[in-house]
Amino acid sequence: MPETPEDAKVPSGTAAKGGTPENGTKTENAGGRASDASGGTPAGARAPDDAETILDVKNLSFYYGENKALIDVTLPIRKNRVTSLIGPSGCGKTTLLRCFNRMHDLYPGNRYTGEIFMNGANILEKSVDIIALRSALGMVFQKPTPFPMSVFDNIAYGLKLKNIKNRNTLAEKVEKALRDAALWEEVKDRLKENAAGLSGGQQQRLSIARTLAVEPLVMLFDESTSALDPISTQKIEDLMVELKSRMTIVAVTHNMQQAARISDYTALMYIGSLVEYDVTETIFTRPKHKMTEEYVSGRFG
Numbered sequence: 001m002p003e004t005p006e007d008a009k010v011p012s013g014t015a016a017k018g019g020t021p022e023n024g025t026k027t028e029n030a031g032g033r034a035s036d037a038s039g040g041t042p043a044g045a046r047a048p049d050d051a052e053t054i055l056d057v058k059n060l061s062f063y064y065g066e067n068k069a070l071i072d073v074t075l076p077i078r079k080n081r082v083t084s085l086i087g088p089s090g091c092g093k094t095t096l097l098r099c100f101n102r103m104h105d106l107y108p109g110n111r112y113t114g115e116i117f118m119n120g121a122n123i124l125e126k127s128v129d130i131i132a133l134r135s136a137l138g139m140v141f142q143k144p145t146p147f148p149m150s151v152f153d154n155i156a157y158g159l160k161l162k163n164i165k166n167r168n169t170l171a172e173k174v175e176k177a178l179r180d181a182a183l184w185e186e187v188k189d190r191l192k193e194n195a196a197g198l199s200g201g202q203q204q205r206l207s208i209a210r211t212l213a214v215e216p217l218v219m220l221f222d223e224s225t226s227a228l229d230p231i232s233t234q235k236i237e238d239l240m241v242e243l244k245s246r247m248t249i250v251a252v253t254h255n256m257q258q259a260a261r262i263s264d265y266t267a268l269m270y271i272g273s274l275v276e277y278d279v280t281e282t283i284f285t286r287p288k289h290k291m292t293e294e295y296v297s298g299r300f301g
């Protein structure tokens with residue numbers, strides 16, 4: 001496990017000045033292709049700066065026991081926009097994503113300091129209704145997580161919890177979610193089969209469909225397309241852009257082209273700190289920090 005020592009502070013202002021780590025490693029998808037991304041402004045990448053803030057992260061630090069994994073992170077997540085979280089492995093992307101729906105609370109010893117405001121309330125307060133929070137902020141994990149039940153029931157499960165019991169309504173919503181997640185054609189004749197029998201990529205799209213079905217306010221995607229083939233990836237990217245009209249998307253990705261294609265805003269993290277946050281086009285074409293430029297062009301990471 002990579003270390004995140006207590007003193008490894010890289011405040012956003014000093015990260016770039018501190019120079020670039022000469023580790024010589026490259027993130028698989030962050031190679032020279034990243035520069036292609038700056039060639040044109042992809043549809044959906046430009047966002048007016050007047051977007052409302054739905055999640056306002058203020059001086060957030062997070063500890064796995066003694067291990068400080070997030071250091072004083074401050075950034076807004078804008079409503080009805082796609083925000084990409086990028087940065088080298090171990091920099092804290094998943095950790096930040098899991099703060100948004102308090103997944104960390106499932107394990108003892110984890111601790112947050114700072115705030116995340118949603119509708120004026122700090123969602124890190126002990127009194128927050130975690131079940132309600134998790135249904136408002138749905139998460140699609142890096143690895144698919146099908147429930148041990150049929151394909152249909154995987155999607156219907158959350159809908160039933162929301163008191164949707166009518167069979168026709170359930171069937172319609174299950175189909176809609178599976179279509180949106182680009183899975184319907186492959187499973188429409190296998191709805192009663194156990195979801196464990198689906199391929200990895202199909203299970204991933206099933207997880208997306210399951211989260212989507214309950215219409216959360218915010219969808220948190222953690223490298224959710226990394227195991228998908230190009231066609232499914234394209235469909236999920238299209239879906240994310242389409243979902244913006246009714247949801248807010250936060251997507252962790254190692255794929256710079258994907259970040260450039262789908263997101264309105266991008267945040268670069270490094271060893272637990274936020275290096276730079278800005279409109280995606282700015283991050284890819286004229287970032288403020290040298291580290292950002294080097295990361296998005298594949299020169300480190």
Ligand SMILES: Nc1ncnc2c1ncn2[C@@H]1O[C@H](COP(=O)(O)OP(=O)(O)OP(=O)(O)O)[C@@H](O)[C@H]1O
Binds near residue numbers: 004091
């Ligand atoms: N359960 C845990 N207990 C202790 N430390 C952890 C735990 N999970 C993650 N960490 C540490 O927290 C830091 C951030 O990890 P995190 O998983 O958020 O990184 P990441 O940016 O998502 O990386 P990747 O791109 O590899 O998924 C790392 O140093 C990691 O080792």
Ligand SMILES: [Mg+2]
Binds near residue numbers: 093094095222
């Ligand atoms: Mg991760």
